[in-house]
Ligand SMILES: Nc1ncnc2c1ncn2[C@@H]1O[C@H](COP(=O)(O)OP(=O)(O)OP(=O)(O)O)[C@@H](O)[C@H]1O
């Protein structure tokens with residue numbers, strides 16, 4: 001039995017993340033999705049709470065055969081102990097997945113196997129592109145699973161990101 005760990009901020013969970021989960025499913029029996037920066041929300045870069053991101057992930061993967069667990073991981077001031085912090089919050093895992101250079105470095109230094117994945121349609125499947133479209137009224141819905149559209153509707157996420165974006169630009 002192999003269990004993987006996939007870390008990301010998932011702000012929001014988009015079709016690139018879902019494709020990555022499908023790719024990882026070829027390697028592992030179970031997957032932990034670590035919701036990074038779990039303590040952050042209500043900003044343009046991190047608009048959604050950890051709870052909202054858990055809903056997005058759980059509902060998007062409901063039809064998947066893979067056993068998945070979504071675990072919130074708060075940020076720490078000290079990179080040197082971040083991997084231990086991750087391990088203290090997550091079910092045990094055998095291999096980690098990320099394309100983030102700092103994350104890759106920290107897992108390598110801790111002696112944990114880390115695998116990268118190909119980028120899927122990265123020209124548009126990027127969190128910052130989805131958030132920009134949410135703010136400007138573009139087509140963001142086609143970039144995310146249907147379940148994410150429903151969670152954003154249910155939680156008033158669109159009004160929220162537009163409001164925090166407005167207050168950011170008023171401060172600048
Ligand atoms: N289109 C994609 N295809 C494959 N992997 C992706 C894609 N987009 C993001 N990832 C990977 O998923 C992980 C989590 O990414 P993250 O939550 O930061 O999303 P992001 O799209 O890079 O968002 P942001 O623009 O907010 O930084 C990272 O390792 C990232 O490289």
Ligand SMILES: NC(=O)c1ccc[n+]([C@@H]2O[C@H](COP(=O)(O)O)[C@@H](O)[C@H]2O)c1
Pocket residue numbers: 007008009010035036037038074075076077078079080082098099100102103106
């Ligand atoms: N010291 C720390 O708290 C620390 C170090 C490395 C990564 N992280 C987090 O891991 C996540 C990585 O996800 P992304 O690949 O989406 O950037 C982010 O939430 C990031 O803040 C935190």
